[in-house]
Amino acid sequence: MNISLETIRQRFKDQGLKSTPQRTAIYKALVETTSHPTAEDLYRHVSQDYPMISQNTVYYTLGVLQQARLIREVNVGHERARYDGNLSPHHHLICHDCQSIVDVMDKKLNEISFPTGLPTGFEITDYQVEFRGYCKRCRTQKA
Amino acid sequence: MNISLETIRQRFKDQGLKSTPQRTAIYKALVETTSHPTAEDLYRHVSQDYPMISQNTVYYTLGVLQQARLIREVNVGHERARYDGNLSPHHHLICHDCQSIVDVMDKKLNEISFPTGLPTGFEITDYQVEFRGYCKRCRTQKA
DNA sequence: CTGCTAGATAGTAATGATTCCTAAAAAAGA
DNA sequence: TCTTTTTTAGGAATCATTACTATCTAGCAG
Numbered sequence: 001m002n003i004s005l006e007t008i009r010q011r012f013k014d015q016g017l018k019s020t021p022q023r024t025a026i027y028k029a030l031v032e033t034t035s036h037p038t039a040e041d042l043y044r045h046v047s048q049d050y051p052m053i054s055q056n057t058v059y060y061t062l063g064v065l066q067q068a069r070l071i072r073e074v075n076v077g078h079e080r081a082r083y084d085g086n087l088s089p090h091h092h093l094i095c096h097d098c099q100s101i102v103d104v105m106d107k108k109l110n111e112i113s114f115p116t117g118l119p120t121g122f123e124i125t126d127y128q129v130e131f132r133g134y135c136k137r138c139r140t141q142k143a
Numbered sequence: 144m145n146i147s148l149e150t151i152r153q154r155f156k157d158q159g160l161k162s163t164p165q166r167t168a169i170y171k172a173l174v175e176t177t178s179h180p181t182a183e184d185l186y187r188h189v190s191q192d193y194p195m196i197s198q199n200t201v202y203y204t205l206g207v208l209q210q211a212r213l214i215r216e217v218n219v220g221h222e223r224a225r226y227d228g229n230l231s232p233h234h235h236l237i238c239h240d241c242q243s244i245v246d247v248m249d250k251k252l253n254e255i256s257f258p259t260g261l262p263t264g265f266e267i268t269d270y271q272v273e274f275r276g277y278c279k280r281c282r283t284q285k286a
Numbered sequence: 287c288t289g290c291t292a293g294a295t296a297g298t299a300a301t302g303a304t305t306c307c308t309a310a311a312a313a314a315g316a
Numbered sequence: 317t318c319t320t321t322t323t324t325a326g327g328a329a330t331c332a333t334t335a336c337t338a339t340c341t342a343g344c345a346g
């Protein structure tokens with residue numbers, strides 16, 4: 001889905017973040033994709049419009065956006081970090097082979113009741129379901 | 144919970160793995176803890192009995208055991224990999240601050256129905272629920 | 287509109303977990 | 317016991333990420 005520059009600037013302002021062209025481009029790219037890119041993916045993408053951008057800026061910006069709770073980190077294996085600009089509650093489908101991540105929107109999954117018998121004092125803020133399996137492409141490749 | 148050398152040797156044999164003292168020690172340590180240790184944690188632990196063991200062996204062994212599906216990798220953030228020797232279906236409670244992982248055993252969570260409207264051809268093999276929040280210790284430290 | 291200041295950027299160097307490479311050692315079956 | 321195959325240990329290499337730092341710029345104040 002598309003996001004306007006206006007909206008981005010407002011969100012940054014709300015979180016006390018300066019709006020720079022690089023930062024805006026990185027955030028826009030992340031919100032407008034569902035591919036859960038790595039820092040390098042984003043670096044390559046944003047480089048098309050800002051050839052002088054450094055990888056450092058991408059890492060720094062992702063850190064800032066994450067702290068401001070405008071984006072989230074997603075993890076698959078212990079490989080490089082991947083990011084998600086979609087903050088609405090949703091879940092993930094991950095392929096064991098190609099590590100692709102697909103969003104799962106299913107209302108029922110948002111209504112799981114918290115487990116009982118937790119360690120005393122633990123306060124749950126949110127949860128996420130990770131479904132693992134094999135995507136069509138990887139299955140046909142094996143056959 | 145405790146595991147006997149017998150059992151370990153049998154499991155290795157079933158998977159066509161040689162039984163070496165180092166390998167046995169690493170696997171035993173992993174099965175007998177619920178702390179989801181890193182490779183380095185295991186290295187330090189096993190070093191007490193095998194001072195000459197190399198980190199390399201730990202990494203190599205974890206890879207072998209994972210391929211044999213005797214252990215699993217757990218991930219919290221994009222930090223170093225953590226491992227779990229408990230293969231029975233269970234879920235995790237993770238502290239945003241200290242990154243500690245606690246096992247959650249809750250039968251209801253094992254009966255979640257798979258979502259509908261998935262990409263065609265995707266075959267789900269398993270799933271896991273990750274609850275995030277703040278543990279008692281980190282909450283009191285902030286207050 | 288202009289100047290000021292905190293924060294952002296880019297480039298390079300450093301870090302640290304993990305992997306690669308290789309020779310020597312050890313397991314397991316014959 | 318012998319042989320083959322795998323495992324181990326150690327050091328070097330890799331690669332994502334972070335640290336450092338000088339320059340630059342956004343955004344506010346005047």
